[in-house]
Amino acid sequence: MIGDLLSKLDKVxxxxxxxxxxxxxxxxxxxPSLSVRExxxxxxxxxxxxxxxxxxxxxxxGLAFEDLxxxxxxxxxxxxxxxxxxxxxxxxxxxxxxxxxxxxANVARGVILSEADQERLLLAAARCQRAVExx
Numbered sequence: 001m002i003g004d005l006l007s008k009l010d011k012v013x014x015x016x017x018x019x020x021x022x023x024x025x026x027x028x029x030x031x032p033s034l035s036v037r038e039x040x041x042x043x044x045x046x047x048x049x050x051x052x053x054x055x056x057x058x059x060x061x062g063l064a065f066e067d068l069x070x071x072x073x074x075x076x077x078x079x080x081x082x083x084x085x086x087x088x089x090x091x092x093x094x095x096x097x098x099x100x101x102x103x104x105a106n107v108a109r110g111v112i113l114s115e116a117d118q119e120r121l122l123l124a125a126a127r128c129q130r131a132v133e134x135x
Contacts, residue, residue: 001070002038008061009034025060026052042070043085093131096124 006012009022011032024034027050034057035047046054046068058064103113103121113121 001042001067002036002044005036005044005061005063005067008063009036012036024048024050024052024057026056044068089131093128096127096131099124100128 006020006022009025010029012020012022013032015021015035018038018040020036021032022034022036023029023032026048029050033049034052035045035049037045039045046057048054048057054065058067099120103117103124106113106117
């Protein structure tokens with residue numbers, strides 16, 4: 001995975017264990033400004049010191065965010081991709097739980113939820129379900 005990414009970059013130089021610098025493909029880069037780091041769990045981090053967004057770098061390489069995460073194998077031997085770290089999913093889940101609790105408190109006080117509030121509550125429920133499926 002890291003080898004595939006590095007092979008798409010120009011002027012790649014190692015800077016440490018699991019770390020490289022290369023020319024950023026998202027802008028005209030004469031000297032390397034893209035930092036590439038592979039974490040112990042196989043995730044890849046990208047940072048352009050010229051302030052290109054990661055989405056711009058990935059787009060220039062023909063890659064997507066999920067390409068920065070290692071494939072995991074399920075108990076049945078099938079490959080499973082987990083595009084988000086569990087910590088990030090749990091943070092998002094906590095926020096959606098806050099939305100639900102605010103709506104529940106309003107209903108408990110006799111407040112009738114507006115149509116927009118009802119739609120947001122349904123969105124929170126859907127996001128909670130997706131979070132459970134992602135982890």
